[in-house]
Amino acid sequence: MPLAGLILLTSCAYLGILFAIAYWGDKRADAGRSIIANPYIYALSMAVYATSWTFYGSVGRAAVSGVGFLPIYLGPTLMAALFWLVLRKMIRISKANRITSIADFIAARYGKSALLGGLVTLIAVVGVIPYIALQLKAVSSSFLILWQYPTIQMPNSGQALGPLQDTALYVALLLATFTILFGTRHLDATERHEGMVAAIAFESLVKLLAFLAVGLYVTFGLYHGFADVFEQAARLPDVDQLLTLGGPAGTYGSWVSLIFLSMLSILFLPRQFQISVVENVNENHVAKAIWLFPLYLLAINIFVLPITFAGLMHFPAGTVDADTFVLTLPMALRQESLALLVFVGGLSAATGMVIVETIALSTMICNDLAMPLLLRWKALGLAQRADLSGLLLGIRRGAILLLMLLGYVYYRAAGEAYALVSIGLVSFAAVAQFAPAMLGGMYWKQGTRAGALSGLSLGFLLWLYTLLLPAFAKSGWLPLSFIEQGPLAIAWLKPLALFGLAGLDEIGHSLFWSLLANLGAYVGVSLFGRQSSREHAQALLFVDAFKVAGRGSSLWRGSASVTEVIALVGRFLGPARAREAFAGYAAQRGLASAAELVPDADLVHFAEQQLAGAIGAASARVMLASVVQEEPLGMDEVLGILDEASQVLAYSRRLEQQSHELEVATGELRAANARLQELDRLKDDFISTVTHELRTPLTSIRAFSEILNDNPELDPAQRARFVGIIVKESERLTRMINQVLDLAKLESGRAEWHTSALDLKEVIEDAQATTSQLLQEQGVALCLELPAQIPPVLADRDRLLQVLLNLIANAVKFCDREAGRIGIAVQVLPEALQVDVRDNGCGIDPADQQTIFEKFRQAGDNLTEKPQGTGLGLPISRQIIEHFGGRLWVNSARGQGATFSFTLPLGQANAAASDAGRETEYGV
């Protein structure tokens, strides 16, 4: 039949073009000039979301529920706005950990758990097989419809024919071959298929163009634009219900639940994960996809309602299945080439989905189901085999074929029970079960393996019970009473109204129960369980993906040999590829060859990443463990790490303390230095003052000596006076020098002290005797006011006498010239003796009362009045009194005389005096 030949030829030509594109893409990738490394190809390839379910099924769904087909595309549009946050993080995590499938992602997040990976794979396979069946059905029935051109008649369902006459079988086999050819040409650690992506992007373009062509033809060729279509459609029965919500289009509740469901599936469908995460070349491409992908969805949906109404108006009700309107309308209107284009468009939508989905699922089956089982199966001795790369490819190819055949079997068995669109939604609900474990894993560090396991299993079981089993029942595999009365006629177990929850549509009902149980178990078990250290390390890597700079877990201790590790990786990737990879790694580290590598944690991590690309994270861990003597991180090591940390802390604290001490010492040194400088200055001052004071008597001695020398004929009386002056000045000089020496001794503390208990009365009387000559000469009267009993004081007799003489001499010097009178009084205070030396002279200005105790300072004007003393008497006296623990001060007012007073403490002197008394008693 020439028509069938033409259709077949077109199909084969189309597949040929696809293959050519894929081949070219791979070649370009090998040459390093990737054609898919641009955001437009990335966004287009994402449109693999639109399958034949969109291409044919949207119109079918619109015919039943009007605008109700839209939420499935609005959800992804909304999620696209979050791509920048969520999808980019998924890409970042997957790149850093060499994750190649959604099962790998979840397994790796929860401590590289093989069990979890297997469960996810199982859910994905069970959930997605009906979806693959749907594509086969779409291709085969569109082929059968087109074949009958120009007659338009719903084909007998394929099931009526024998399996060998069924086109769907050939479609399945053809697609399997095709997928195997460019999905598993070689093993790659990154698991990327550039050629395949290029082909998928091309397919997205073809299906969009085909759909737009029909839409434009119908809307603007057949009718005069949108308004015309809707106006004419208004005559259809029940059309109002299709254009409002609340009717068959669904309640707001189901509308929202569909949006939510499709939001999750755009992220978690295995094929979407494959295309948007694994095949992503550059995470910045996500930005463009944020608006380009929703735009694509908008474009492919804008003509759905016009085509639906045109179909409803054109075909008598019930003669043509609304699912086929897209194809049958051009056929009915005798647009052969348009019909052929639509067929190719539908073919591209179906093949695109099937290829990506089976590649993604085969990776999961191989890495997370087959390999962990085979590797654990000791009898096979697989762990010892030299080159496993062939086996890996074999498993994947087998998995692809198996999936395709499973899809075919499902299609044969399920038959026409369900409209296309419902099957798609059942799949969506299955993959939505990944949401808690995936999103929780990316944003919540506390999520545990046990939580993910229990959440996924519960969610999956409820999905099975509330969606898949009812679907089986409707297909006749289970008695219908299962749905209507519930199992064993238990009403509250009715799968479509679990626990009596009615009023939701099937999908919403299933989604509510399964996600409730899933999320509840995940959060609950996580919160009440504990994470292992490996889980915790992985959780940090995932949640902090944007902060971690790509380094893997450093919590690794163990030993390995480089050759063993390379050999192991070689067994899965092929020896040549493995050598290449490790040579590259060595070069990166600045080493000449792989032989120089050190088997450290980094190397093992690198090897694990390479292996993870080929066989999945969980299996990679198992395999590496076979050559790496890995010591699990025990409590001791953890304590050790903590200990190290606390030691570091202690060191830094000590350092801080030392630096503080250093600062204090520096401060002290600085103060000492300042004090030294001050002392130095004082010394300079002192020396210049001393020399100045010494020069005064010296000058007068020299002047008078010169006079005597130059005038030998000077009269004797004059001569005697001059010599007298010279003698007096010399004495003053001597006295001054003695006093300077004395003061220096006192100040440096080198003076000798002969301390003993003294009777102050005796000392005062001695002083009076010593100065009696002077007093007589000056005509000054001295009167003593001494109490009868004076307790003894502890002091050096000579020094105390020196002080008294000094004060008396001062008093004599300054007391009244005509009627000089000096009084010395002693008072006994509770703790001290106070001695007052009073004169009746001119007194001392309050301003001078402090300065007279400084060295070389005397009351009165030094320049006009002739100095009366050395200026050292009072400073020396004060030093002495202070040495005894007393105080020396002056009370005076101008013109009323002055009273110099000093105290001597009594305390110790009493004890010392009683000692001294005993000594005298014993006559020592």
Next chain:
Amino acid sequence: MANRTLRAQRLVALFMLGCLLFSYPLLALFDSGGEVFGIPLLFAYLFVAWALLIVAMILVVECSSR
């Protein structure tokens, strides 16, 4: 980097706006079965809101990348 966080926040805001536009209270306003220029009101509203959302995404993504 500040530019990037700002972009992310704008996109989240758009996500929320979208959620609002396509769910119950607002949707009900346009669910009355009227027409604009011969096109059913709900259909027109959904596609116009969708298109505007995409335009806003284009503005956010393309403007902040410059």
